[in-house]
Amino acid sequence: MISVEDYTYRYGEETLAVDGVSLTVAAGEFLVLAGPNGSGKTTLVRGFNGLLTPDAGEIRVNGTPVTDDLVAARASVGMVFQDPRDGFVAATVGGDVAFGPENLGLERQEIDRRVDDALDAVRMAGRHEDRIDELSGGERERVAIAGALAMDPDHLVLDEPFTGLDLRARESVLDRLRALNDDGVSVVVVTHDLRDLSTLADRTVVLSDGQVALDSDDPSPKELETLGVRPP
Numbered sequence: 001m002i003s004v005e006d007y008t009y010r011y012g013e014e015t016l017a018v019d020g021v022s023l024t025v026a027a028g029e030f031l032v033l034a035g036p037n038g039s040g041k042t043t044l045v046r047g048f049n050g051l052l053t054p055d056a057g058e059i060r061v062n063g064t065p066v067t068d069d070l071v072a073a074r075a076s077v078g079m080v081f082q083d084p085r086d087g088f089v090a091a092t093v094g095g096d097v098a099f100g101p102e103n104l105g106l107e108r109q110e111i112d113r114r115v116d117d118a119l120d121a122v123r124m125a126g127r128h129e130d131r132i133d134e135l136s137g138g139e140r141e142r143v144a145i146a147g148a149l150a151m152d153p154d155h156l157v158l159d160e161p162f163t164g165l166d167l168r169a170r171e172s173v174l175d176r177l178r179a180l181n182d183d184g185v186s187v188v189v190v191t192h193d194l195r196d197l198s199t200l201a202d203r204t205v206v207l208s209d210g211q212v213a214l215d216s217d218d219p220s221p222k223e224l225e226t227l228g229v230r231p232p
């Protein structure tokens, strides 16, 4: 479970990006986090594994404050960011996806199994030796998603994961998210476009100006539109 209590984050003096947000992501929940550009979505989820430290409030992962145990938070909360250009650690696809599991100290066989499985899930099976700097933007995004899948986290947070994906890759990633969620992994998808996700989501939270403007199991199209979110 991820529990966020009164999380506040400022960039400098001027920008109050997240303003006292309280929110819980239960084990096994599928949550969509929506809201217009600049509403604070990325700033909020970056707190989930300690990439940002709150100015006020607290975030706990499975009961432990993120700031007390960053390593545990990062093992438990997998993150995939929009435009992952700078996030790669190896020159090849297989090397990059294997990096996380290698750091967990897993057996080679298990690492290979996870890498194959994760690449399969993003429709990049057999592309282990491809160089990352020669991939298209959408392929890089898929490698970043595979890297998070290979970590086998309890929570998976994806920030605008579908922007660069073609239809088949998008469907394939959605299928995998559905299967992971059925297995008990909590999934948080950040988006401002709810197409495809409404049937998967248990709950939709909409941010507006850094605050929770809506938290609903079944938001109406009108409510969403009023808050600047395109309904499904």
Ligand SMILES: Nc1ncnc2c1ncn2[C@@H]1O[C@H](COP(=O)(O)OP(=O)(O)OP(=O)(O)O)[C@@H](O)[C@H]1O
Residues within 6 Å of the ligand: 011, 015, 016, 017, 035, 036, 037, 038, 039, 040, 041, 042, 043, 044, 192
């Ligand atoms: N590194 C930064 N430095 C200064 N201000 C920032 C920084 N990152 C975000 N902001 C500001 O914080 C606010 C919230 O931004 P954030 O990226 O969290 O919103 P978002 O909802 O994820 O937006 P988008 O849908 O455009 O990705 C915005 O006003 C943004 O301009």
